[in-house]
Amino acid sequence: MNPDTTLICTLDSVSLENWVKWCETETINELNKIMNNTKITSESTLHSAIRNKQYIIGSFNPVTGTSFNIHPTVQYSMMQARGECRRLARLYPGKTFFFVKLEGGEMTVAQPREVSI
Numbered sequence: 001m002n003p004d005t006t007l008i009c010t011l012d013s014v015s016l017e018n019w020v021k022w023c024e025t026e027t028i029n030e031l032n033k034i035m036n037n038t039k040i041t042s043e044s045t046l047h048s049a050i051r052n053k054q055y056i057i058g059s060f061n062p063v064t065g066t067s068f069n070i071h072p073t074v075q076y077s078m079m080q081a082r083g084e085c086r087r088l089a090r091l092y093p094g095k096t097f098f099f100v101k102l103e104g105g106e107m108t109v110a111q112p113r114e115v116s117i
Contacts (some may be wrong), residue, residue: 037073038073038074039071039072039073039074040056040071040072040073040074041071043107045074046105047117049074049102050102050103050104050105050117051117052076053101053102053103054074054075054076054101054102055074055075055076055077055078055080055081055099055100055101055102056068056072056073056074056075056081056099056100056102057069057072057073057075057081057084057085057088057097057098057099057100058072058097058098058099058100059088059092059095059096059097059098060095060096060097060098061094061095061096075099078099078101081099082099084097084099085097085098085099104116104117105117
């Protein structure tokens with residue numbers, strides 16, 4: 001089909017309702033892909049984020065100090081991480097948000113030997 005072609009069709013109310021639900025679901029799926037909802041919930045996700053030198057967001061409050069989310073969201077670029085800090089700072093005035101690039105780490109496994117990540 002030519003991209004400039006106009007498609008006209010008739011839908012009954014059930015079909016229309018299903019089509020609208022599909023559109024909303026697809027929009028949410030696309031937004032999730034764009035907004036990057038990869039959360040660090042396992043060692044393999046963390047190791048991947050470290051290997052790819054990705055970013056996570058932290059916050060600082062004079063009363064509570066520095067903290068990170070228990071399952072931080074991976075930010076794929078410095079620009080994305082900075083934008084997320086800006087968004088969070090607007091939502092939570094008085095709190096400082098910062099981003100950290102994951103550069104490396106060490107892990108000790110059951111047999112005492114170290115593994116570089």
